[in-house]
Amino acid sequence: MRRRPRILLIEDNVNSGVQIYNDLVRVGQTSWLNSESEFEKYWHLVEAEPPDVVVLDVMMAWAHPSKEKTPIPPGGVPNLYTAGIRCAQKIVKSEKTRNVKIVFYTLVPEEDVREPLKELLEKRPDMIYLQKPFDIGSVVGKVVQLIPDDAPVVH
Secondary structure, three states: OEOOOEEEEEOOOHHHHHHHHHHHOOOOEEEEEOOHHHHHHOHHHHHHOOOOEEEEOOOOOOOOOOOOOOOOOOOOOOOHHHHHHHHHHHHHHOOOOOOOEEEEEEOOOHHHHHHHHHHHHHHOOOOEEEEOOOOHHHHHHHHHHHOOOOOOEOO
16 A cells, blocks of 8 residues: 655745645645744754655745744844745755655745756756745645655555
């Protein structure tokens, strides 16, 4: 029996996140991280069990307000307009996760982030970039297309 595909959603907007998450859980085992700092915090788990597909926004917050203070990284809070790109770069650079499929969805026009995307697209021309507004079903449809046919079998 095949295992359910693993999907990682990285989205800081609760409204968008809930909609996409609810649709993604129908097609795979889905985890949701809500900021770049959460991605950094749980990176070791992402590497330990890489998802089949990562779905993420380009623009997101470094951290969400919480009782636990999230430390600001050295050099200050990173640019929110490229937070998703930084997460994707880390995925692509890691030996353990470099083959994970990536789907960006965002309000940011692709031409506005062409330069930061350039290196990623050179390494991963199969990356998908969807600009909002779109039908949530189109994101899920792209994810389903990217799920590998040779996903490991569960015994």
